[in-house]
Amino acid sequence: MKIIKAEECEPSAELVEYLKSKKLACLAKKRGLDTKDKLIQFLEIDKYIPLNLDDFPKIYKIADFILQHIKNGSKILIYGDYDVDGITSTSILFGALSQLSDQINYHIPDRFKEGYGLNKKVLAGYQAEMDLVISCDCGISNYDEVKFAKEAGMDFVVTDHHDLPDKLPPADYVISPRLLPEDHQGYWLPGAGMAYFLIKAIFEKADKTGEEEDYLDLLLLAIIADVVPLKGENRYLFKTGLKKLQFTERIGLKALYNELDINPLEINEKTLGFQIGPLLNSAGRVDSAEKGLELLLAEDKSKAAGLAAELSQINDYRKKISQQIYLELEKEINPQKRKALISYNSDWHQGVIGIAAGRVTENYQIPAVLMTSTLDGEFITGSARSIEGININNLISECSDLLEKHGGHAAAAGFSLKKDRLEKFKLRLQRLIDQKLDKLESDFKIKTDLNLELCQINEEFYQSLRRFAPFGESNPEPLFYLEADVISSREISSGRHKRLILSSDDNRITALWWWSGEVENNYTQKAACNLTENNYRGNKNLQLVLKALKPLKDKSKNFHFKKEKKNSVKIIDWREKNISEIQTRSVNTVYFAEGLQEYNFYPLVNRNYYRKAEKLVLITLPSSPAVLKEVLLSTAAEKLILINSRNDVITFNDFIKKVLSLLKYSLKNKNGIFNLEEAALALEVEEITIKRALDFLRAEAFISYEYISHREVLITKNGEKNLGQANLNKKNLKNLLKESSAFKRFIKNKDAAKIENFISNLVAK
Numbered sequence: 001m002k003i004i005k006a007e008e009c010e011p012s013a014e015l016v017e018y019l020k021s022k023k024l025a026c027l028a029k030k031r032g033l034d035t036k037d038k039l040i041q042f043l044e045i046d047k048y049i050p051l052n053l054d055d056f057p058k059i060y061k062i063a064d065f066i067l068q069h070i071k072n073g074s075k076i077l078i079y080g081d082y083d084v085d086g087i088t089s090t091s092i093l094f095g096a097l098s099q100l101s102d103q104i105n106y107h108i109p110d111r112f113k114e115g116y117g118l119n120k121k122v123l124a125g126y127q128a129e130m131d132l133v134i135s136c137d138c139g140i141s142n143y144d145e146v147k148f149a150k151e152a153g154m155d156f157v158v159t160d161h162h163d164l165p166d167k168l169p170p171a172d173y174v175i176s177p178r179l180l181p182e183d184h185q186g187y188w189l190p191g192a193g194m195a196y197f198l199i200k201a202i203f204e205k206a207d208k209t210g211e212e213e214d215y216l217d218l219l220l221l222a223i224i225a226d227v228v229p230l231k232g233e234n235r236y237l238f239k240t241g242l243k244k245l246q247f248t249e250r251i252g253l254k255a256l257y258n259e260l261d262i263n264p265l266e267i268n269e270k271t272l273g274f275q276i277g278p279l280l281n282s283a284g285r286v287d288s289a290e291k292g293l294e295l296l297l298a299e300d301k302s303k304a305a306g307l308a309a310e311l312s313q314i315n316d317y318r319k320k321i322s323q324q325i326y327l328e329l330e331k332e333i334n335p336q337k338r339k340a341l342i343s344y345n346s347d348w349h350q351g352v353i354g355i356a357a358g359r360v361t362e363n364y365q366i367p368a369v370l371m372t373s374t375l376d377g378e379f380i381t382g383s384a385r386s387i388e389g390i391n392i393n394n395l396i397s398e399c400s401d402l403l404e405k406h407g408g409h410a411a412a413a414g415f416s417l418k419k420d421r422l423e424k425f426k427l428r429l430q431r432l433i434d435q436k437l438d439k440l441e442s443d444f445k446i447k448t449d450l451n452l453e454l455c456q457i458n459e460e461f462y463q464s465l466r467r468f469a470p471f472g473e474s475n476p477e478p479l480f481y482l483e484a485d486v487i488s489s490r491e492i493s494s495g496r497h498k499r500l501i502l503s504s505d506d507n508r509i510t511a512l513w514w515w516s517g518e519v520e521n522n523y524t525q526k527a528a529c530n531l532t533e534n535n536y537r538g539n540k541n542l543q544l545v546l547k548a549l550k551p552l553k554d555k556s557k558n559f560h561f562k563k564e565k566k567n568s569v570k571i572i573d574w575r576e577k578n579i580s581e582i583q584t585r586s587v588n589t590v591y592f593a594e595g596l597q598e599y600n601f602y603p604l605v606n607r608n609y610y611r612k613a614e615k616l617v618l619i620t621l622p623s624s625p626a627v628l629k630e631v632l633l634s635t636a637a638e639k640l641i642l643i644n645s646r647n648d649v650i651t652f653n654d655f656i657k658k659v660l661s662l663l664k665y666s667l668k669n670k671n672g673i674f675n676l677e678e679a680a681l682a683l684e685v686e687e688i689t690i691k692r693a694l695d696f697l698r699a700e701a702f703i704s705y706e707y708i709s710h711r712e713v714l715i716t717k718n719g720e721k722n723l724g725q726a727n728l729n730k731k732n733l734k735n736l737l738k739e740s741s742a743f744k745r746f747i748k749n750k751d752a753a754k755i756e757n758f759i760s761n762l763v764a765k
Contacts (some may be wrong), residue, residue, distance in 0.1 A: 001440065001444045001445075001446065001548055001550070002443075002444070002445045002446065002550075003445075003446050003448065003481065003526050003527070003528045003548050003550055004445050004446060004447045004448060004481075005448065005451060005481050005526075006447075006448040006449055006450050006451045006480075006481050008026075008451070009026045009029055009030065011025035011026050011028065011029045011034075012025075012029075012034070012035075012036075014035075014036045015028055015029060015033075015034070015035075015036060015039065018036055018039060018040075019039075019464065020464070021461065021464055023450055023452070023456070023461070024461075024464055024465065024468075026450060027449055027450055027465075027468070027478055028468075030449060031468075031475070032183075042231075042235070042468075043467050043468070045236060045239045045240060048236050050233070050236060051185055051186045051197070051233045053197060053200060053201050053204075055180060055184065055186065056175060056177075056179075056180070056186075056197065056201075057175075057179060058173060058175070059175060059197070059198065059201045060201055060205070061173070062157060062173045062175055062198065062201070063198070063201040063202040063204070063205045064205065065155075065157070065172065065173060066097075066132070066134070066157065066202060067100075067202060067205055067206065069131060069132045069155070070097070070100050070101045070103075072131075073101075073103060074103060074131035074132050075103045075105065075129055075130050075131050075132075076097065076101070076103060076104050076105065076130065076131065076132045076133075076134065077105050077106070077107060077126055077129075077130040077132070077133045077134070078090050078093045078094045078097075078104065078105070078106040078107070078134050078136060079106075079107050079109075079118060079122075079133055079134065079135045079136070079138070079139070080106060080107070080108050080109075080135075080136050080137060080138070080293070081108070081109065081116065081117075081136070081137040081138045081191070081289075082108055082109055082110075082111050082116075082283075082284030082289035083137075083225075083226070083281055083284060083289075084221060084222060084225035084226065084277050084280045084281050084292075085137050085161075085190045085191045085192055085222040085225065085226040086108065086136070086137040086138065086191065086284075086289070087108065087280065087284075087289055087292045087293040087296065088192040088195075088218040088219065088221050088222040088225075088296065089136035089137045089159070089190075089191040089192040089194075089195040089222065090106050090108060090136055090137075090195075090293055091215075091218055091293055091296040091297055092136075092192055092195040092196055092199060092215045092218050092219070093134060093136055093159075093195050093198070093199065094106045094297065095215065095297060096199040096202070096203070096212065096215060097199075097202075099208070099211075100202075100206060105129075105130070106293065107122065107126070108284075108288075108289045108290045108293055109122065109289075110288065111284055111285070111289070111350075111351060112350060112351070112374070112375050113375070116138065117138045117139065117141065117142050117145070118135060118138060118139055118142040118145035118146065118149075119145065120144070120145055120148050123145060123148060123149045123152065123154070124148075124152065126154075127149070127152040127153060127154060130154055131154065131155060132154065132155045132156070132157070133149055133154050133155070133156050133157070134156075134157045134159065135156075135157070135158050135159060135160065136159050136160070136191055136192075136194070136195050137159075137160060137161065137190075137191030137192070137195075138160060138162075138191075139158040139159070139160050139169060139171075140158060140160035140162050140163075140164060140165060140168070140169065140174070140176060140178075141162065141165045141169075142169055143165070143167055143168075143169045143170065145169075146158065146169035146170055146171050147169070147170050150170060150171070150172075155172050156169075156171040156172055157171060157172060157173045157174075157175070158171045158173070158174045158175070158176075159175050159176070159191070159194045159195055159198055160174075160176050160178075160191060160194065161176055161177050161178060161189055161190055161191045161193065161194055162176075162178070163178065164176065164178050164179070175194060175198060176194060177189040177193065177194055184232070185232030185233045185236075186232060186233045187232065188228050188229040188231060188232060188233075188234055188474065189228070189233060189234065190219075190222040190223055190226040190228045190234075191222065191226070192218060192219045192221075192222030192223075192226075193219060193222070193223070193228075193233070193234070193237070196212060196215055196216075196218075196219045199212045199215065200212040213244070214249075216237070216241045216244040217241070217244040217245045217248045217250060217253065218250075218296065219237060219241065220237065220238065220241040220242065220244065220245050220272070221245070221272060221276065221277065221280075223237060223238055223241075224238070224269050224272040224273050224277060225272065225273065225276075225277035225280070225281070227273075227472070227473055228473060229472065229473040229474030229475065230470050230471070230472040230473065230474070230475050231474050231475050235470070235475070238269075238470065242267070242268075245264075245267055245272070246264045246265055246267050247264070248264070250296065251298050251299060251300070251301055251304045252295040252296045252297065252298040252304045252307070252308070253296070254304070255295070255298070255301065255304035255305045255307070255308040256276060256279070256295065256308045256311075258305070258308070259305070259308035259309055259311075259312050260275055260276070260279070260312070260671070260672075261667055261668070261671070261672070262275065262276075262671045263669070263671060266669070266670065266671050267671070269470060269472075270673060270708060270712075271671050271673075273708075274673075274706075274708040274714050275671065275672070275714065278315065278318075279311055279312065279315045280292040280295075280311070282311070282314050282315040282317075282318040283311055283314050284351070285318055285349075285351030285352055285355075286314060286317060286318050286321070286349060286351045286352065287314045291307060291310060291311060291314070292311060294307055295307040295308060295311060316704075316716075318351070318352055318355075319704065319706065320720065321349050321352055322349075322352040322355045322356050322359070325345075325348055325349075325352065325353065325356040325370070326356045326359050326360065328345070329341060329343060329356065329360055329368075329370075333360070333364055333366075335364065338365075338366060338437055339366065339430075339434055339437070340366055340367040340368070340369065340429075340430060340433035340434055340437065341360055341364075341366060341367070341368045341369070341370075342368075342369040342426050342429055342430050342433075343369070343370055343371070344370075344371040344372065344380065344422060344426070345371075345372060346372060346373040347372070348370065348372040349372070350372050350374065350375070350381055353370040353371070353372055353382070353383045354370075354383035354385070354412070354414075356368075356370060357369065357370045357383050357384060357385040358385045358412075360385070361385040361386060361387060362707075363707075365387055365515045366387065366437075367384065367385065367386040367387060367390055367392055367433050367437075368384065368385050368386075369382060369383075369384040369392075369429060369433075370382065370383055370384075371383075371422070373419075374416070379404060379416045379417065379418060379419070380416065380417050380418070380419055380422055381414070381415070381416045382414065382415050382416070382417075383412075383413075383414050384396060384408070384412065384413045384414070384415075385411065385412050386410065386411050386412070386413075388411075388444075389436075389440050389444040390433065390436045390437065390440065391410040392408070392410065392411065392412070392413050392433075393406075393407070393408040393409055393410060393412075393413040394410075395429065395432045395433055395436065396408070396413050396415055396429065398428075398432055399425055399428050399429055399432075402417055402421045402424055402425045402428070403415050403416065403417045403421075403425070404416045404417055404418065446479070446528045446547060446548050447479075448479045448480060448481035448528050449478045449479050449480065450478060450480050450481070451480070451481045451482070452480045452481065452482045453482060453483075453504065453507075454482065454484055454502065454503075454504040454505075454507035454508070454509055455504070455505065455507050457507075457509060457531065457542055458542075459540070459542065462531060462533060462542055465478065465531065477530045478530070478531075479528055479529070479530060479547060480527075480528070480529050480530070480531065481526065481527070481528060482502075482504075482526070482527050482529065483504065483524055483525065483526050483527070483552065484502035484503055484504040484524065484525060484527065485502065485503045485504065485524055485525065486500050486501070486502060486503075486519050486521055486525055486549075487501050487502070487503045487508070487633050488500060488501035488629055488630050488633045488634075489519050489521075490626040490627070490629075490630060491626075492686070492687045492688065493687060493688055493691060493710075496514075496515060496516075497512065497513060497514050497515065497516055497710065498512075498513045498516035498519070499511070499512055499513075499630070500512075500513060500519070500546070501630060501633050501634055502525075502527070502544065503633075508612075508633070508634055508636070509542060509543065509544055510541070510543050510544070510608070510610075510630070510634060511527070511529065511543065511544035511545070511546050512543065512544070512545050512546065512710070512711075513545075513546040513549060514545070514546075514710045516546075516549075517549070519549065520551040522551075523551035523552055523553055524551070524552045525549050525550065525551055525552065526549075526550050526551075526552050527544070527546055527548070527549050527550075528546070528547045528548045528549075529544040529545060529546045529547060530544070530545045530547070531543075531544060531545075532544070532545055534608045534609065534677075539604070539606075539608075539609040540609070541608055541609040541610065543608070568638070568760065569632060569637065569638060569639070569640050569756070569759050569760065569763060570638065570639050570640070570756065571639075571640055571642060571752045571753075571755055571756040571759070572615075572639055572640065572641045572642070573642055573752040574641055574642060574643045574644075575642050575643060575644050575748070576644065577643050577644055578643070578644050579599075579619060579643065579644070579645075579646075582601070582617065582619075582643055584600060584601045584602055585601075585602050586615070586617075588613050588614040588615060589613055589614070589615040589616075589617060589641075590603050590604070590605045590610070590611060590613040590615070590616055590617070590635055590637070591603070591604050591605065591616075591617045591619050592604075592605050592606065592616060592617065592618050592619055592620065592622070592631055593605075593606065593619040593620045594606045594607070594620050594622075594623075594681050594682075594684045595620055595681075595682065595683070595684045596682050596683075599619055601617075601619060604619075605631065605635060606631075606681055607622075607627050607630055607631060607681065608677065608681065610631065610634040610635050611635065612635055612636045613635055613636075613637060614637065614638050614639060615637060615638075615639045615640075615641055616631065616632065616635050616637035616639070616640050616641065617641040617643065618640070618641065618642055618643065618645055618747070619643070619645060620645055620646070620684060621645050621647055621684075621743075621744040621747050621748060622743075622744075622747075623680075623684055623685050623686055623689075623740045623743070623744075624686055624739070624740060624743055625743060625758075625762055627686070628747075628759070628762070629762050629763055629765075632759070632763055633763065640759065642747065642752070642755070645747075645748060647741075647744045647745060647748045649741065650737060650741070652730070652733065652734050652737065655683070655685075655693065655733075655737060656693060656696070656697070658683055659679070659683065659690070659693045659694075659697070660697070660702070662674070662679050662682060662683070663697075663703060663715055666715055667715060667717070672714050672715045672716060673708065673712055673713075673714060673715075674694075674705070674712065674713050674714070674715045675711055675712050676690050676691060676711055676712070676713065677711050684740075685736070685737070685740055686736065686740070688736065689733065689736045689737065689740070692729055692732050692733040692736060693733055694713065695725070695729040696726055696729035696730055696733055698719050699719075699721070699722045699723070699725040699726035699729055700719075700721065700726050701718060701719040701720060701721040702717075702718075702719065703715055703716065703717060703718070703719055704716045704717075704718065704719040704720075746758075
């Protein structure tokens, strides 16, 4: 793996003047925002010029065509899809057109019996009843099916947003954002976006201008759930439409918020992407997607509440069976050997193998290809997920002679094959992927956006950078290149990840390295990283998230090994003094405190929030030697002041009660999003201790949880009991609590000279 330094650029003077930063002006230029006008349109939503309906070819002719059918009393079928984009598209078209006619019907395909897209048998079943079919989120690649419908006497309008085929279907009209130029602001709209703008045109013609905005809440759901690029019109709709979801009048969505204990005012992209979206998607995966559509269209509160409860149960089942598959797969994985996982089991549920494959890829950073039998038992169907640097779709294409169907993109793909070809397929694909994995470390290049020095990273720069948010598909978080020394490294989360302190000259910053490798401490490092911010109880601190770290071995022949000089930390023993006797705001002094208790000291620091000072006072005791080392190095303290800090002996039961209290708060106030790092700070323990507590509570059926990022999990109530796992987790958790208590007793009770000697050795490592 190679980290490529960012190319330098010379942005225009007007960009530099507008952003007050040459670095950010370079970022804007590299992202195509190379004029002040483009930049203003991107950053200042109130000055953004929304999409012009006339940009869509023939949109008003299509509106007239549909309105003429309505005037004639025609029966109209909305033909949708089974994912969130499909059911929101259908809901928009069905709901809006039903205001103009009582002859509107819909069809949502069955994932397993009908498959994706238009189906001839289904269309044949409607040919005697329907005069016009309007497809949404599908149809663009269904040439034969549209031709069949036309020959059967049905008029046809295709609305879709997927890649254009070589030959468009022979519909009366085809409308898609992909018919626009690729640099057009509406090019990346989801299927629901195309449905929304078609309704906007129809409502203009029907003297209902502006009423299409009643469907913005559904469109926003699709934008987030379908992971479309957050640029152009999508970015504008996201920025302006969020309040429509928070203050929706839609009975079905209100019932869903209530069922999930969601505070509407706290709804954000995480809530949509990890709670609402998966729940609506789950019906199409393991049951009937029509239930999700019925909820969105519900006009009766009682019916909506019942549907929301049923969908919640379906989603719990989806999580349960995908978790079972994942736990099965973990037994096949050797974390020490980086090999692709390719596995088949005829009993796995076809609707969730993609989710399980995604979890394997996320948690072990390997490509995963999972297969199961189709419902009729005739074929094998598969779903693949991959890591950056390995295009899984291309590799599956190299096996096309063994496959019936296949398709996808670099990170995800699907396919089907006959059973007698399974072993040949597995062997060939395993060889192809493992060859790529072997070459990945040496050949894969990580390209960065900007070159930074630690001295250039500050709050002002970060806040200016946040103006480019929200980040996502086609607007990724900027990746920075920088060079620094690693002066501290601490393993977190069972050793899979590391927390580092980087230093350059007198500047220091903490960094998280997910799926970390080994750090060669004798060398200055080059890093590819994102910039984030910790915000804990009002204290803000910038932090890096490393994507890659490599030693600068080839910097020059004259390069000297860099070793951080031994820090000599002097102990000042005030352990006869209580907290009430300690003076606040002492010159060049910071006060370390973690936990839920409020302290009247300033400035307070903790493992995530620091500032430099000569003296460091331990108001509370660090949970481990590694945390103490981090705090000493990040503050650059030369004197460590020990006082009569409390050292409560916390029992296992007391600790679990405290964790449950935090979980209850998270469910009530944060829509179930639980931050592991913040919980560790609040309870004065290591992050792994919080993780073990969650594992114990899950095994005891108090909760279920799933990761939504490396630092956050989504908590739901109840779970499935596993007494054996609960006992093992309890034992591990007790050991962690015991280790932390022992270290705190050492700092509280040992002779000052022994503590000083211990710390000198600790910091020098």
